[in-house]
Amino acid sequence: MRYLFKTRYQQDLALMRHGGDRMSYGLLLVVLLLIPAVLGEFYVGELGAVFIFAITGVALMLLIGYTGLVSLGHAAFLGIGAYTNAVLLEKGVPFVITLPASGATAALAGIAIGIPTLRMSGLYLAIATLAFGSIVGTVFQKWTAVTGGFDGFAVPTPTIFGFPIEGATGVYYLSLAVLLFVLWISVNLLRSPIGRAMVAIRDSEVSAQSMGINLSLYKTIAFAVSAGMTGLSGALFAHYVRFLAPDSFDILLSIQFVTIVFVGGLGSLHGAIFGALFVRLLPQAIAIVRDYLPSAIGRMPGLEPSIFGLILVLCILFEPAGIYGRWQKVKLYFNSFPMYRRTSFRRQRAYARSERLR
Amino acid sequence: MEDAARLLQLVVNGAAAGCIYGLIALGFVLIYKATEMVNFAQGDIMMLGGFFAFSLIAHFGLNYWVGALLAIAATAAFGFALDAVVLRRVIGQPQFAVVMLTLGLGFMFRAAAGITWGYDSVGFTTPFTNRTVHLGTMVLGEDSVSIIVGTVLLCAALYVFFSRTRLGIAMQAASQNQLAAYYMGIPVRTIFSLIWAISAGVAAVAAILLSPVSMIDVNMGFLGIKAFAAAVLGGFGSIPGALVGGIVIGIVEQLAGYFLPAGFQEVTSNVVLLATLILRPQGLFADTLRKKV
Numbered sequence: 001m002r003y004l005f006k007t008r009y010q011q012d013l014a015l016m017r018h019g020g021d022r023m024s025y026g027l028l029l030v031v032l033l034l035i036p037a038v039l040g041e042f043y044v045g046e047l048g049a050v051f052i053f054a055i056t057g058v059a060l061m062l063l064i065g066y067t068g069l070v071s072l073g074h075a076a077f078l079g080i081g082a083y084t085n086a087v088l089l090e091k092g093v094p095f096v097i098t099l100p101a102s103g104a105t106a107a108l109a110g111i112a113i114g115i116p117t118l119r120m121s122g123l124y125l126a127i128a129t130l131a132f133g134s135i136v137g138t139v140f141q142k143w144t145a146v147t148g149g150f151d152g153f154a155v156p157t158p159t160i161f162g163f164p165i166e167g168a169t170g171v172y173y174l175s176l177a178v179l180l181f182v183l184w185i186s187v188n189l190l191r192s193p194i195g196r197a198m199v200a201i202r203d204s205e206v207s208a209q210s211m212g213i214n215l216s217l218y219k220t221i222a223f224a225v226s227a228g229m230t231g232l233s234g235a236l237f238a239h240y241v242r243f244l245a246p247d248s249f250d251i252l253l254s255i256q257f258v259t260i261v262f263v264g265g266l267g268s269l270h271g272a273i274f275g276a277l278f279v280r281l282l283p284q285a286i287a288i289v290r291d292y293l294p295s296a297i298g299r300m301p302g303l304e305p306s307i308f309g310l311i312l313v314l315c316i317l318f319e320p321a322g323i324y325g326r327w328q329k330v331k332l333y334f335n336s337f338p339m340y341r342r343t344s345f346r347r348q349r350a351y352a353r354s355e356r357l358r
Numbered sequence: 359m360e361d362a363a364r365l366l367q368l369v370v371n372g373a374a375a376g377c378i379y380g381l382i383a384l385g386f387v388l389i390y391k392a393t394e395m396v397n398f399a400q401g402d403i404m405m406l407g408g409f410f411a412f413s414l415i416a417h418f419g420l421n422y423w424v425g426a427l428l429a430i431a432a433t434a435a436f437g438f439a440l441d442a443v444v445l446r447r448v449i450g451q452p453q454f455a456v457v458m459l460t461l462g463l464g465f466m467f468r469a470a471a472g473i474t475w476g477y478d479s480v481g482f483t484t485p486f487t488n489r490t491v492h493l494g495t496m497v498l499g500e501d502s503v504s505i506i507v508g509t510v511l512l513c514a515a516l517y518v519f520f521s522r523t524r525l526g527i528a529m530q531a532a533s534q535n536q537l538a539a540y541y542m543g544i545p546v547r548t549i550f551s552l553i554w555a556i557s558a559g560v561a562a563v564a565a566i567l568l569s570p571v572s573m574i575d576v577n578m579g580f581l582g583i584k585a586f587a588a589a590v591l592g593g594f595g596s597i598p599g600a601l602v603g604g605i606v607i608g609i610v611e612q613l614a615g616y617f618l619p620a621g622f623q624e625v626t627s628n629v630v631l632l633a634t635l636i637l638r639p640q641g642l643f644a645d646t647l648r649k650k651v
Contacts, residue, residue, distance in 0.1 A: 070454035072461075116636040123396055123594070126457050127586045128635055131628035134583065142621045255461060262458055306469025312462030316455050317447055 015187060032176060036169045045168035045240075050280045051175035052236045055182050057260040057272035059229035062186060064258065065267040066195065067222040068202030069118075070126040073133030074257045077106040077227045079140055079249030081234025083147055086155045086244055095158035095165070099178075099235050106231025107224045114223040118216050125223075133254055140246035153244040165239070175236050182229050186269055189225065198222050252305060259308055263315050265322025274323040282307070321345075367498070368612045374502035374571070376608020377509035379627075381564035382585035383592065383600035384516075385557035391595055392533035392553045395445065395456045399464035400561055401582020403440075406467055407433040407562025408574035409475050416482040430562045437558025441551040464579060472576045479573035487570045501570035508567045512560065513601065529553055584611075587631035593641025602642065606630075 004018055016022045036044045056074060063069050081102040088098040117128040140147050147153055158165045165174055189195050197218045200208035209215055238244055256279055264275025286304060319326060325345075333340045385400045397403075411429035414420050420428070444463070448456055489500040520526040532539040532549045540546050565574065572578075588607050592599025607627050615623035634641065 064454065068452065068454070070457055072457075113632075116632070116639070120635065120639050121453075123453060123457070124590070124635060124639070126396075126454065127590060128632060130583060131587065131631045135625050135628045135632070138621060138625045255465070258458060258461075303469070305465045309462040309465025309469070312458055313444070313466065316451070316459045316462070317444070320451065320455065 015184075036172055041168050044172050046280070046284065048168060048172040048175050049240055050276050051172070051179045052233050052240055053257075053260060053280045054273050054276035055175070055179050055233035055236070056230050056257050057264065057276040058179075058182050058186055058269060059226040059233070060257050060261045061264070061267075061269060061272040062189070062198070062229075063222055063226040064261045065265075065271070066190065066202060067198040067219065069122050069219060069223065070258065071129040071223070071226070072126050072251070072254050072258065073113075073129030073131075073136070074227075074230050075249040075251070075253035076129075076133040076136035077110060077230040078234035078237055078253070078257075079136060079246075080109050081106045081231030082155075082238035082244055082249075083140065083153070083234075084231070085235035086153055086238045087146060089156045089158060095160055098158075099232065102235040103228045103232040106234065107228030110224045110227025111220060114220045114227075115216075118219040118223060129254075130251070133249075133251060137246065137250055140249065147244070147246055149246060155238045155242050155244060158239060171236065171239050174239070178232055178236060182232065183269060185229075190269075194218065194221060255305075255312075256308060259312050262312060263322055265324030265326075266320070268324045270327075271322050271324035274327075278323065279308075282311075368616055369609055370498055370506075371502055372609035372612030373605050374505040374608070375611065376588070376605035377505050377601075378564050378568050378581065378604070379585045379588040379607050380601035380604025381509060381512070381560055381567075382582055383588035383604050384597060385561050385564075386585065386589045387592075387595060387597055387600045388553055388557045388560070390589075391597075392529065393445075393449075393550050394453070396453075396460070397554075397557070398457055398460040398582070399467060399579075400557070401579030401585065402464040402467040402471075403433065403437060403558050404561035404565045404581065405471060405574070405576065405578040406436065407558070408565030408569060408578060409471055409480075410562065411566050411569065412475070412480050412482050412574055416480070422482075422484055426566045429566065430559050433562035434555040434559035437561075438551045438555035440558070441554035442547075445554070446547065446551075464582075468576050468579060475576075477576055479575040481569060481573045484570045499571075504570070505567045508563065509601070512563055516556075516560075516597075525552070584627040587627040587634075590631050591634050591641060593643040596641065596643040599641055599643030 006012060016025065035047065056078060060071065060074060063071055084102040084105045085098045088101055089095065113128065113132050117125050141149055165171065197208065197213045200211065200213055201215060201218060205215060241248070260272060260275035260279045262275070263278050264273070265271030283304060286307060290303070315322060329345050332344065382400055382404055386397060389395055389397050407429060410432045411426055414428050415422055415425035440463070445456070445459070448459055486500040486504040491498045491500055491503055520530060528539070528544045529549055529552070531542065532544055532546050536546050565578070584607060585604065588604035589600050590603070591606060592601070592603030607630055610630060611623055611626045614626040
């Protein structure tokens, strides 16, 4: 066990808690930077996709894990980001402007949908975002003048200060950079008054309100930040797929995003990363396992969504803390090796908490 | 005159579709009022009900009425088991955990139905298929009329059940105050499972009433999203509101399909939903209350 003695205020302000953290995260970063030199094109591309999903995962983690609001329409924000980026690039706007612009557009869309719905209980947001996602999907299909409809939209290659970002490696490094940026923003946001307000809202709206927190303001901020980050990830997604089809931003993608958060572990940024790894690599694993299954099951068309559904259900029923929670239990087991008690993480008996008004 | 008759026909067809939305929404509302859970799998339970009826009527060759009753009973039993085995375990977890749980269950039901019954649309003949009623100058499909009549009968039955029978009143009590109901000797958990059973049964009725109009297929559950619009329009938590909301959505959708360019009809319900949330978030029928501390 490591006991942390804080002797200077800098230690409280530092992003990393101690030397061990700096060491392990630094090593991880070095490994990630070296990966494209070692692994093949396919794996680099897949890891790039994991980073893109992780950005959305972090965005949703801020919303679901820290503010306690569920959005079932984040694929729409991803799509808004992707199309904004692609359309602006097509018009000749440089990538350094289109990337923030796609984030900003998605954030504005988030504010537009958040202001009317966030006054109500969190349930309404889930339903409203579900409706919003389906409206945006239809708009992508029908607004052929801009999106090209079902013909698709070829995304131009971006250049940053004259350097073209090409192939899997380019997308990999770009996504890694944006993911680090998003993580840095999130860590700092969460320890600012805004982040504290978000956590307070998650734990109890009534007590947050009585502490003077403007509920709808902070909920809207959280939703806008989350939508904006998803927009950024959408811009990268456009370069990852290189060819935008309007039906790729459907409800199933939104559910995958929410699965990232639940499987990874609610209320931890680590969880968002673990969840993204899991959710993005699961289809690959299914594709590998498929060949070994009897063909009646292996060739079943709805296999993937049903496995996502099953994992979501099992996760909520048996491990609500997700992968990161499980990891912490394992860590504690080894840290306190012979003294670990099974009851350390036993869930308390829970009672229905009424959201009812009377 | 031509136009008026045409319009009236659209309204009747819309009302018929709306009754289906209303019945699904009724399922949401029953569960929400009692347990404060929102069942995102309601549409998929309806799909299962439709397939049960298809199996019993088309496959085993039962009489339409017998098959329909058995299918409703089977779906209700399924709803009961679903609550008793799965949903009861998440009591006390945050509301969005239930949302995700039911969404996940919905995907699993869809896959299970796909394995069992295949991914093609199926249907069975009903006494109402392809027959018409002449009402003055109007020609109405007997299928639409049967949906409206069936909905009215079902609502009357539910009204009598909830206001006259011992069990129905126990259900009202349990949904008003769980603790007090428990102290009065009402087995609250069983009551909740029974409410899930009723709501699943209502979903099965919706599927069976719908079957002359549209085929049964695995993706039928997406009607549930339109039913959300109905429930929100009626003010989540109001039973007459859910039905009125459903009928309004159905009629608006038909009219939008007739007067507006293609593509608008699919999004009408969602637009109505968002408009409701912006203009009158508490819905048409809800009473406004603030949470007391």
